[in-house]
Amino acid sequence: MKHFRFPFPQARVSDVIYNAANQSFEATVTLYENNTTVKHACTVPAPITMSFKDATHRLIAQARRQQKTPSGLRARMAPLHPAPRPEPEFNPVRILRRWSHSGFLRRRIA
Numbered sequence: 001m002k003h004f005r006f007p008f009p010q011a012r013v014s015d016v017i018y019n020a021a022n023q024s025f026e027a028t029v030t031l032y033e034n035n036t037t038v039k040h041a042c043t044v045p046a047p048i049t050m051s052f053k054d055a056t057h058r059l060i061a062q063a064r065r066q067q068k069t070p071s072g073l074r075a076r077m078a079p080l081h082p083a084p085r086p087e088p089e090f091n092p093v094r095i096l097r098r099w100s101h102s103g104f105l106r107r108r109i110a
Contacts, residue, residue: 011060018048025055029063039075040066 016027024045031038040063046055066074 011063013056013059016052016055016059019043020048023047025050025059027056027059029059031063031067036076038067041074042066 010032012030012032013027014030016025018024019026022043022045024043026041026043029040029042031040042059042062044055044058044062046058
């Protein structure tokens with residue numbers, strides 16, 4: 001049997017709370033797929049006696065269903081690829097002019 005290790009989890013459940021008014025578990029479920037991160041707000045109606053493991057599995061299943069439908073509350077993050085920044089030019093004349101206009105050099109010379 002061949003095992004494949006993922007570099008990070010495919011789903012993460014955070015901020016799990018039990019809403020007693022609605023009798024449901026609520027959480028933010030983050031799904032990782034194809035270098036994108038998608039967060040879903042999920043609610044699962046269940047009694048408070050349900051185990052945390054079962055509630056977590058149902059919350060993840062609901063997030064996967066929400067991902068397939070266009071409706072639903074979600075937040076998507078694009079992969080982080082920082083734009084290359086240009087190297088600043090070293091121009092000593094410009095630096096001295098900027099210092100002289102700010103009064104930095106005038107105070108030290110006088």
